[in-house]
Amino acid sequence: MHHRSATTESAPVRWLLIGLALLALSLFLLLPLLAVFVEALRRGTDVFCAALVSPSALSAVRLTLTAAAVAVPLNTVFGVAAAWAVTKHQFRGRALLLSLIDLPFAVSPVIAGLVWVLLFGARGWFGPWLADHNIQIIFELPGIILATVFVTFPFVARELIPLMEAQGSDQEMAAVTLGASGWQMFRRITLPNIKWGLLYGVLLCNARAMGEFGAVSVVSGHIRGKTNTLPLHIEVLYNEYQFSAAFACATLLGLLALLTLGLKSAVEQFTHQRASRRI
Amino acid sequence: MSKHRVIPGFGLSLGFTVTYLSLIILIPLAALFVKAGGLGPAEWWRILSAPRVLAAAKLTFGASAAAAMVSVVVGLLVTWVLVRYRFPGRRLLDAMVDLPFALPTAVAGITLTSIYAPNGWIGQYLAGWGIQGAYSPFGVFIALTFIGFPFVVRTVQPVLEDLGTELEEAAATLGAGRLTVFCRVILPALLPALITGFTLAFARAIGEYGSVIFISGNLPMKTEILPLLIVAQLEQYKYRDAAVIAAGMLIVSFALLFLINLLQRQLNWHKR
Amino acid sequence: MSISIQSIHKTFGTYTALDDISLEVPDGSLTALLGPSGSGKTTLLRIVAGLEMADPGSGRILFHGNDVSEVTAGKRGVGFVFQHYALFPHMTIAQNIAFGLDVMPRDRRLNRAEIRERVGELLRLVRLEGLDKRRPNELSGGQRQRVALARALAIRPKVLLLDEPFGALDAQVRKELRRWLRQFHDEINLTTLFVTHDQEEALELADQVVVMRNARIEQTGTPQDIYDEPRTSFVYEFLGEVNKLPDGRYIRPHEIELRFAAEEGVDVTGRVSHLFVAGPFARVSVSPEHGRRGELEVWASRDQVEEMALANGDVIGLHFPSVKKPG
Numbered sequence: 046m047h048h049r050s051a052t053t054e055s056a057p058v059r060w061l062l063i064g065l066a067l068l069a070l071s072l073f074l075l076l077p078l079l080a081v082f083v084e085a086l087r088r089g090t091d092v093f094c095a096a097l098v099s100p101s102a103l104s105a106v107r108l109t110l111t112a113a114a115v116a117v118p119l120n121t122v123f124g125v126a127a128a129w130a131v132t133k134h135q136f137r138g139r140a141l142l143l144s145l146i147d148l149p150f151a152v153s154p155v156i157a158g159l160v161w162v163l164l165f166g167a168r169g170w171f172g173p174w175l176a177d178h179n180i181q182i183i184f185e186l187p188g189i190i191l192a193t194v195f196v197t198f199p200f201v202a203r204e205l206i207p208l209m210e211a212q213g214s215d216q217e218m219a220a221v222t223l224g225a226s227g228w229q230m231f232r233r234i235t236l237p238n239i240k241w242g243l244l245y246g247v248l249l250c251n252a253r254a255m256g257e258f259g260a261v262s263v264v265s266g267h268i269r270g271k272t273n274t275l276p277l278h279i280e281v282l283y284n285e286y287q288f289s290a291a292f293a294c295a296t297l298l299g300l301l302a303l304l305t306l307g308l309k310s311a312v313e314q315f316t317h318q319r320a321s322r323r324i
Numbered sequence: 325m326s327k328h329r330v331i332p333g334f335g336l337s338l339g340f341t342v343t344y345l346s347l348i349i350l351i352p353l354a355a356l357f358v359k360a361g362g363l364g365p366a367e368w369w370r371i372l373s374a375p376r377v378l379a380a381a382k383l384t385f386g387a388s389a390a391a392a393m394v395s396v397v398v399g400l401l402v403t404w405v406l407v408r409y410r411f412p413g414r415r416l417l418d419a420m421v422d423l424p425f426a427l428p429t430a431v432a433g434i435t436l437t438s439i440y441a442p443n444g445w446i447g448q449y450l451a452g453w454g455i456q457g458a459y460s461p462f463g464v465f466i467a468l469t470f471i472g473f474p475f476v477v478r479t480v481q482p483v484l485e486d487l488g489t490e491l492e493e494a495a496a497t498l499g500a501g502r503l504t505v506f507c508r509v510i511l512p513a514l515l516p517a518l519i520t521g522f523t524l525a526f527a528r529a530i531g532e533y534g535s536v537i538f539i540s541g542n543l544p545m546k547t548e549i550l551p552l553l554i555v556a557q558l559e560q561y562k563y564r565d566a567a568v569i570a571a572g573m574l575i576v577s578f579a580l581l582f583l584i585n586l587l588q589r590q591l592n593w594h595k596r
Numbered sequence: 597m598s599i600s601i602q603s604i605h606k607t608f609g610t611y612t613a614l615d616d617i618s619l620e621v622p623d624g625s626l627t628a629l630l631g632p633s634g635s636g637k638t639t640l641l642r643i644v645a646g647l648e649m650a651d652p653g654s655g656r657i658l659f660h661g662n663d664v665s666e667v668t669a670g671k672r673g674v675g676f677v678f679q680h681y682a683l684f685p686h687m688t689i690a691q692n693i694a695f696g697l698d699v700m701p702r703d704r705r706l707n708r709a710e711i712r713e714r715v716g717e718l719l720r721l722v723r724l725e726g727l728d729k730r731r732p733n734e735l736s737g738g739q740r741q742r743v744a745l746a747r748a749l750a751i752r753p754k755v756l757l758l759d760e761p762f763g764a765l766d767a768q769v770r771k772e773l774r775r776w777l778r779q780f781h782d783e784i785n786l787t788t789l790f791v792t793h794d795q796e797e798a799l800e801l802a803d804q805v806v807v808m809r810n811a812r813i814e815q816t817g818t819p820q821d822i823y824d825e826p827r828t829s830f831v832y833e834f835l836g837e838v839n840k841l842p843d844g845r846y847i848r849p850h851e852i853e854l855r856f857a858a859e860e861g862v863d864v865t866g867r868v869s870h871l872f873v874a875g876p877f878a879r880v881s882v883s884p885e886h887g888r889r890g891e892l893e894v895w896a897s898r899d900q901v902e903e904m905a906l907a908n909g910d911v912i913g914l915h916f917p918s919v920k921k922p923g
Contacts, residue, residue, distance in 0.1 A: 062409070154551070301426075
């Protein structure tokens, strides 16, 4: 349709616009990505490898994986439950619930960390009680997990809600009239219909969980080898002027981002093909 | 409304949703407001009117608005090119637009800093023109634009795709020139999406921390943003100050988002 | 199995969808719920299915004398065909049809071979043999419609409910499928209730037609009754073409007799504004003289039109033998 002369620009204008867009995107996206890898390898592969296998880097990777392994499943279950409640049922307060689900998007990550400090920190509401019972949340793994959960809270729900809204509930209704139980309906009808959207939401949630910086920074205490996640470890190295090591660790997260984008496009292409085969 | 529901699982799913939402989001946020609210107006005034807080607020909201505005322009250009033209590498670019979503903010922060530092790939040319890239308010603006412009692309893209060419063809047959068509037919149709994109970019920018703190240089009164100020207060165990600044920041950003939403509704109302 | 609907009310917020609806659907009948959109017909169908619940404390739904008002949709034993079929896109046709059998509780479930046999039977019944491995998106609209029907029938429902069964099909397929469904109903003889907004469909297909409007039933009867003896002006106008006379009376186009203007018994004279002859029939549009507005539509035989040598612009007389005024 872009070949019709009435609705497109002359060739020079077109190429000018394409050129400008390409320039903007390469300056903005490609250059920073490239810089990560160039800076990481600036002092050679030895420094690069050493940075990756240092005990504190490995412990940071472990902590990042642990936090994501808790936060992502929790928010996935929440996302499915919320989408089910909001899209398959009508109830009073539905609009309010929808905007509350989006709320964390408008909250600074730093505040997402701060609220937990106010609740569970040494001088927080439950601080004295936790101290009495010898429970540490802030500056420990539980705090990091709570901060990550807060920040990645809406991702899966946000992906599923528009999808399930568009699909409607006719298929579920059909399954009901055919005698299916709730679980049978969910597993055999709903889940196959939302699996790609769900995967997509989980990917985004995971990328954010592993990359979260601000919220985790507030609750972690920056104890190297103990409560540093990978992004925090990068910050510490950077602030100690170990630039190559910092960028070496950053390549891991850069690769994670590229992997996420790659899977995302693959999912999109696949679902698009399927969607266009449907009439 | 009948209590009897045809599709099962309502009680379970809604119960879990509300409980989880309350535990993870609502109660902690309420705790923040209770903590800050318990201090009284005089204390609020004392904390929020401190010159350092005001300077940080000015930078945060100013740079966020400027970045969101530039995001709209760049985002519209990129969306237009991605939707309307076919050229080699288009699909790759389309996928790359999401990079700022997927790239952890700390990584974005250090890599943008390395590029825009006075000896960096772009920073050296900027320095030649007397512009300081990193470690300046301009650096904050760059980081926030990087974070914000995918929001514009991703909200405008589906609308532009759905717009089709029929409207433009109609306008063209009525004798409108290309620029007229763009300004009078296409732009008004995209305006609600552009405003939504602006809002999302703006909201995200206000709270942004990771990508900014490396590039800004963090000089109090000059290049310090509000989230960083909160962290600074926390590190000095000034919980109350941190809570008040955070609560104030949330109130202002919710109010701004609400106003923009109202404006949006007004626009949609006129369209109908 | 008969269906008895007893004073059902349904409101959505402040909107009344059904206002005191009572209706008997006799065992083995094919009943049409006919009405414009927003008349409440689909809501009524969904309440019979158990997909919506009537307002608490309103009326009852009985299947064969048993109150099923509190029985869930899954246990009512209804076959429901959705307007857009709601086929499961990720399953084959055979899997779609077998779904209701697969999800039965273990103690009542057929074994695999029996299920396969039943699916084969149903595919033959709806004439889709050989398509069992296809997926819904590879089928035409008419084929999908029949898959939906087979899927609904697989659980041996006590009643069959169809929501706008031909609504999503094009005109040609519609007609074919309509005829097929009539024969099909006569073969299986299952109490069937279907929703339509197409009066021709209702009149041609149903044993009993229920005309609905604004959440109420306007009239119930055989197609013949409804067409010949409409009880309200709405039913008159909704069913078939009708001429409304200025005094509020109605007359159907075929009831008007053409005469020469000077002949005896002429009620109105007018000018022929349009004449269309198709096969043995003729449609004549007449603009009445003496300032009356609106055209009158007259259906006559081709023979008569040729005998009178009618042409556009001629002045002719019209005789209204049986003018009715609805109550």
